[in-house]
Amino acid sequence: MPTRFDLPADFRWGASTAAYQIEGAVDEDGRGPSVWDVFAARPGAVRDGHTGRTACDHYHRYAEDIALMRELGLDGYRFSIAWPRIQPTGAGPANPAGLAFYDRLVDALLAAGITPLPTLFHWDLPQALEDGGGWLARDTAYRFAEYTEHVVDRLGDRVPAWITLNEPFVHMVFGYALGTHAPGRTLMLEALPVAHHQLLGHGLAAAVLRERGHQVLIANNLTPVWPAGDDPADVAAAAAYDALHNRLFTDPLLLGRYPDLSAFGVAEDLGGSVRPGDLKLISAPGLDGLGLNFYNPTRIAAPIGPELPFTEAEIADVPRTAFGWPVVPDSLRELLLGLRERYGDALPPITITENGCSVEDRVAPDGTVDDRFRIDYMASHLDALAEAVAQGVDVRGYYTWSLIDNFEWAEGLGRQRFGLVHVDFETQRRTLKASYAWYRDLIAVHRKRFRS
Ligand code: FCB
Numbered sequence: 001m002p003t004r005f006d007l008p009a010d011f012r013w014g015a016s017t018a019a020y021q022i023e024g025a026v027d028e029d030g031r032g033p034s035v036w037d038v039f040a041a042r043p044g045a046v047r048d049g050h051t052g053r054t055a056c057d058h059y060h061r062y063a064e065d066i067a068l069m070r071e072l073g074l075d076g077y078r079f080s081i082a083w084p085r086i087q088p089t090g091a092g093p094a095n096p097a098g099l100a101f102y103d104r105l106v107d108a109l110l111a112a113g114i115t116p117l118p119t120l121f122h123w124d125l126p127q128a129l130e131d132g133g134g135w136l137a138r139d140t141a142y143r144f145a146e147y148t149e150h151v152v153d154r155l156g157d158r159v160p161a162w163i164t165l166n167e168p169f170v171h172m173v174f175g176y177a178l179g180t181h182a183p184g185r186t187l188m189l190e191a192l193p194v195a196h197h198q199l200l201g202h203g204l205a206a207a208v209l210r211e212r213g214h215q216v217l218i219a220n221n222l223t224p225v226w227p228a229g230d231d232p233a234d235v236a237a238a239a240a241y242d243a244l245h246n247r248l249f250t251d252p253l254l255l256g257r258y259p260d261l262s263a264f265g266v267a268e269d270l271g272g273s274v275r276p277g278d279l280k281l282i283s284a285p286g287l288d289g290l291g292l293n294f295y296n297p298t299r300i301a302a303p304i305g306p307e308l309p310f311t312e313a314e315i316a317d318v319p320r321t322a323f324g325w326p327v328v329p330d331s332l333r334e335l336l337l338g339l340r341e342r343y344g345d346a347l348p349p350i351t352i353t354e355n356g357c358s359v360e361d362r363v364a365p366d367g368t369v370d371d372r373f374r375i376d377y378m379a380s381h382l383d384a385l386a387e388a389v390a391q392g393v394d395v396r397g398y399y400t401w402s403l404i405d406n407f408e409w410a411e412g413l414g415r416q417r418f419g420l421v422h423v424d425f426e427t428q429r430r431t432l433k434a435s436y437a438w439y440r441d442l443i444a445v446h447r448k449r450f451r452s
Contacts, residue, residue, distance in 0.1 A: 002390040004382035004442065009450040012115075012397030013443045014076035015069065015420065016354050018122035018166065020052045021406040023082065025059035029097035032088025034124035035134070035175075039182030050412030056404055057428050062105055064430070068421055069403065070112040072436065073443040077114050078353055078399045079105070080122035080166065083147055090126030090143050094150040102151070106158050117399070118155070119163040119219060120148055120205060123171050123182065130183050135176070135194040135201075138273065145204035152212055161215035163291055163353065164205045168198040169249050170221050180410050188307065189264055193273035199252050199282045206285035218253065219291035219353040222246050223298045224335045228313040233302035237310035240264065241300045250290070254346040256283035263309040289396065290339075291353035294381075297331035321357040321377070323416050329380035336388035336395065349394040354401035355381055358408070358416035361433060369422050369433035378435065382442075400439065404430065 020036045040051035058065055069077055083090065085098030102118070109116045121144065129140055152162070165171075174181035176191035185191065206216045223245055227238035240263035247259035256279050258268055268274070301313040315326040332355075340347055357377040361369050378400060389395050405419035413425045420436040423429070 002383075002386045004379065004386050005445065005449070006386050007382075007389060007446065010396075011446070012075040012351075013439075013446070014074055014078055014117065014397055014399035015072070015403035016078040016399045016401050017058075017403050017406060018080040018119065018124075019082035019085075020055070020080075020122070020124040021402075021408070022056040022058040022065075022079075022404065024052065024054040024057045026053050028059065029085070029101065030088055030095045031082065031098060032084040032090075033127040034082065034084045035127055035130045035182035036124050038127050038130075039184050042184065045184060046410055047412040047415060050407065052407045054425075055407045055413070056423050056425075058404075059101065061428065063108060065404065066105075066108050066112050066114070068430065068432075068436075069109075069114055072420070072440050073447070074114050076117050076397065076399065077109055077403070078117040078119060078163065080119040080124075081151055082124050083121065084124060084126040086150055087126060087143075087147055088128075090129035090140075091146070094154070099150070099154045102155060106155055110158060116155075116159050117161060117163065118151075118159060119166050120144070120151065121164065121201075122166040123175070125183070134183055134185075135171070135197045136191075138197055138200070141197050141201035141204055144201035145208055148205040148208050152209060152214065156212055156214060159214075161217060161288065162209055163217045163219050164202040164209075165198055166219045167221040167293055168195060168202075168218075169245055171198065174410075189266060190271065192261075192266060192270045195248055196270045196273040196278070199249070200278055202253070203278075203282035203285060206287075207281070210285045215288035216285060217287060217289040217291045217351065217353070219293050220246075220249050221293045221295075221354075222250070222335060222339070223294075223296065224331045224338060226297055226299045226315075228299050228301035231302065234300070236263070237302045238300040240309040241298065245298070250343075252279055252282045253287055254283070254290075254343050254348075256280065287348045290348050290350050292335075292350050293354035293401070294332055294335065294352060295355070295357075296325045297328050297334075319373075321373075322360050323358045323411075325357070327357070327377060327380075329377075329384045331384075332381050333384040333388045333391075336385070336393045337391060340393050347394075349396050351396050352385065352398045354399065356401040356418050358418050361405070361417045361419075361422055363422055363424070363431050367431065369431055371433045371435045374420075374433070374435040375438045378439065 172194040179186035225242040227234040243259040405423040408416040422431040
């Protein structure tokens with residue numbers, strides 16, 4: 001059986017982070033407020049009242065963090081650009097000091113031999129745009145394309161490939177349907193225009209990038225969906241959930257159409273938001289790669305109430321992460337093969353843009369962090385990935401979530417640690433975990449194998 005040691009010679013090793021989760025420095029150098037600053041300030045919104053005000057202080061410590069990446073031997077680093085640093089109110093000219101930060105970051109990465117892979121939107125919308133409707137407003141898609149132009153004009157000479165959006169599904173559901181993330185709206189199915197406007201923003205930004213000769217990816221959170229039983233009601237519920245979680249954010253890009261959401265009582269125009277020509281704008285620029293953020297499979301049963309056509313069911317008898325997420329590594333292989341089956345030749349090469357787990361990591365008195373659970377998680381997922389590759393799925397790289405422990409959204413700081421590097425949020429001290437050494441060795445072994 002193929003394993004992680006059999007991945008192809010040009011397979012790329014990386015790690016991921018996101019601006020609001022690591023940077024801090026929320027009011028420095030002209031940065032405007034984002035929806036996350038405003039949301040986190042609401043009492044009860046984030047556990048223990050934490051915010052991203054300081055987070056990992058990466059804005060000031062990026063050189064130290066890049067040294068950690070270089071030691072690790074990374075080929076690539078996925079980070080996100082904070083829109084409110086570039087356009088404090090989400091419109092108008094670029095803020096030179098904001099661009100200058102990412103300029104320094106990109107130069108320092110290149111000097112360390114690491115390819116920058118920026119994400120243009122990882123959930124930190126300028127609050128001024130939220131005040132105008134956020135992603136419920138069509139105009140936000142056009143603002144996103146303008147912001148993209150500012151960034152690409154400045155960094156495009158050194159950055160070959162870009163990720164437009166991070167997990168538009170999660171942003172829509174947590175941010176606009178359930179209200180557990182910023183901007184904290186509770187619109188349930190009325191949040192669906194947010195799907196369309198994000199995808200339209202992707203399409204418009206992708207056109208800007210493509211015109212300038214850049215490669216374009218999107219990072220989608222995808223999950224294999226398992227019906228809880230053979231009962232047709234469970235099977236139908238699973239299909240409905242699959243349409244919402246997976247197809248809604250991938251079919252328009254690869255097939256130029258929306259999936260059937262009639263089980264939700266939703267028409268094809270997604271609440272009136274889809275206009276003639278939009279699907280062409282979304283699909284026409286094409287994708288050079290599909291970024292896949294993968295954490296766990298999902299088990300779905302027939303609905304228990306009238307609100308939604310599904311209910312989530314427990315996956316029993318499997319290990320769980322500190323977050324409670326089920327660990328089923330082979331489901332990554334299943335997902336990759338399923339994508340190839342579903343999209344055939346329309347499927348671009350895949351890059352795993354996030355994969356990892358939270359563990360209750362503690363620094364032992366001798367200064368070590370024994371996160372064997374994370375090593376097992378990563379090793380088993382990489383083996384499953386290698387099997388999919390051996391079965392013909394084109395996967396180009398693996399970016400683990402995350403390089404360092406960080407601000408985990410509604411869970412705040414310190415509860416859900418996803419890093420290869422432990423962060424003490426009081427002192428900002430970084431401590432390498434066992435998984436850091438393990439990943440470093442894996443990358444080194446892979447390189448050596450193809451050099452000799
Ligand atoms: C993903 C997010 C990322 C991180 C991980 C744990 O949904 O993209 O920012 O929070 O989950």
